[in-house]
Amino acid sequence: MALNIKPLADRVLVEPVEAETKTASGIIIPDNAKEKPQKGKVVAVGKGTKDEAMTVKVGDTVLYGKYSGTELKLEGKDYLIMRESDIFAIV
Amino acid sequence: MALNIKPLADRVLVEPVEAETKTASGIIIPDNAKEKPQKGKVVAVGKGTKDEAMTVKVGDTVLYGKYSGTELKLEGKDYLIMRESDIFAIV
Amino acid sequence: MALNIKPLADRVLVEPVEAETKTASGIIIPDNAKEKPQKGKVVAVGKGTKDEAMTVKVGDTVLYGKYSGTELKLEGKDYLIMRESDIFAIV
Amino acid sequence: MALNIKPLADRVLVEPVEAETKTASGIIIPDNAKEKPQKGKVVAVGKGTKDEAMTVKVGDTVLYGKYSGTELKLEGKDYLIMRESDIFAIV
Amino acid sequence: MALNIKPLADRVLVEPVEAETKTASGIIIPDNAKEKPQKGKVVAVGKGTKDEAMTVKVGDTVLYGKYSGTELKLEGKDYLIMRESDIFAIV
Amino acid sequence: MALNIKPLADRVLVEPVEAETKTASGIIIPDNAKEKPQKGKVVAVGKGTKDEAMTVKVGDTVLYGKYSGTELKLEGKDYLIMRESDIFAIV
């Protein structure tokens, strides 16, 4: 979580939380049946813009749309970078 | 209704009210004949934006468009998160 | 007409006036030949926005475009909810 | 021309001037060969908006684009309702 | 050139200059090979808008895009009416 | 280069620099293999707009996008007229 990355402006780097791959009864769901995760952890936050201060902070768990953000691989791990306006809520 | 969720900006979390599945005469309408609900209860509200204060409050029953908002499953239940501008009226 | 509904912002609730289903000579026009009504009665009006005060009032008869607004069923009756900017004129 | 209608905002009610249906030599042009009229007489004018005062007045003859405005039948006669910005020129 | 027409706002009435129909060597180019003219003479100019004063004047020869403006027939002659922003340059 | 042309507003007249038609080894590349030039010389510059002063000057060599601007033939020569915002850089 100590990534050396500075998102520009109102961008937020999010580490997606993996969707469950087992149902309650222990059945393994094949990969293409998994819904793309919509929940993630904020790992880096930009400085905001002249018009908008940032609301989310590093460490927040956030909800976002299925198609929000751009995938980015950093040190072998998948992240999403998105604008704060793509984030629906903090949970 | 005590969900731990903070919608960002002008977003509103709505719990849809189920459409009736029986007609007045007691006939069961199959699921795909049910119109998607357009009425819901507000369960969480963002802080608004610099430009817009929020009008709806938690507990309000609201009307919204058939395609408004994004579906979100929280603790096994379906919600919609939408911008206040997607809400037509309070009833 | 005493509906308990508060349209948000610059929205207007309109009760469409039925198109005539008989021609002057008394011939019944089948339903799909009826032009969708473009005339209606205002039954509820929002408070306007910071940028726009409302011009129409409850009770006004208004003209609007064929595809204006969203259909809404309230207490078994069909209404249209639209923004004031979708209304062309008061007659 | 004493229609009881108040266009909203920057809207203008225009009575189209019929295109000629006879050529100079007296030949009748079938209806689908007639170009849709682009000239009309202003019969009602809105109050303008906060941003724009109105330039055209009732009685002006105006030119407008082939696809400008929305057709409206009032007391059995066809009109077009359009925004002043759809009007090209006063002739 | 003494047309009785007042373009609204930032509109300009332009009389297109006919494209040459003969090549230098005197060969007649059939009509559909002629490029649509992009040069014209300004014959009437609007009063501008609150935001933009007009730069072109009646009598200027102007260059404009192939698909700029709307064709208008006035007293049997073809004109184009366009916004000043559709005009590239004065030559 | 002493063209009598005044671009309007933030427009710039650019004379494209021909793409090389011979490879280093002297092979002639057929015309349709030539990439459209993206480099040109500024030959005329508008006065800018209320919002933007002009940065490029006559004589600058500029880089622009493959599909930027509109082709214009002036005195038998091909030019491009584009907005300054279509210019990427001065080289």
Added chain:
Amino acid sequence: MALNIKPLADRVLVEPVEAETKTASGIIIPDNAKEKPQKGKVVAVGKGTKDEAMTVKVGDTVLYGKYSGTELKLEGKDYLIMRESDIFAIV
């Protein structure tokens, strides 16, 4: 890196960093399997606009979207020119 180029406004010239063509185990990946690079080095920066000062500096390593910017060949080398808003983060 001493290119003589001045990007206009909020544009940034980026030299893409080549994607790895060998996997960890030394297997050569054929060219069309290589993902287009999304990481690059900033080699020139515009002066910003009235509304936005520039954040990135020459020498920064930046991340950007797969389809960001326009390819530009300068002195035989491939660069991308993009707006600063197309840059996601500095790493």
